Amino acid sequence: MPAIEALMLIAVAAFLGLVALIVIVVVGIHHEEDEESLLRGKAPGMAATLTRRVVGLYVRKIESPALHSRRPEDQIPWYEHSI
Numbered sequence: 001m002p003a004i005e006a007l008m009l010i011a012v013a014a015f016l017g018l019v020a021l022i023v024i025v026v027v028g029i030h031h032e033e034d035e036e037s038l039l040r041g042k043a044p045g046m047a048a049t050l051t052r053r054v055v056g057l058y059v060r061k062i063e064s065p066a067l068h069s070r071r072p073e074d075q076i077p078w079y080e081h082s083i
Contacts, residue, residue: 021054024047024050024051025047025050025051025054025055027047027051028043028045028047028048028049028050028051028052029048029051031043031044031045031047031048032044032048032051035048
């Protein structure tokens, strides 16, 4: 019986940790929306920083040369590419 109780304790702790993480992410998203800081680089707080890490959002600067290396007008259509 102690093994079952230990498994139940682990399951409850994991569930409470998940609920806490969900609450932190919701708070972080709320801070991001209030500050409108998503494209400005630095997150407005620890909850927003954790939210960016959990959600997997890494914002690149808009002036990045990789984004504007080729314009769509300069590219040939997909059906004209050589095989």
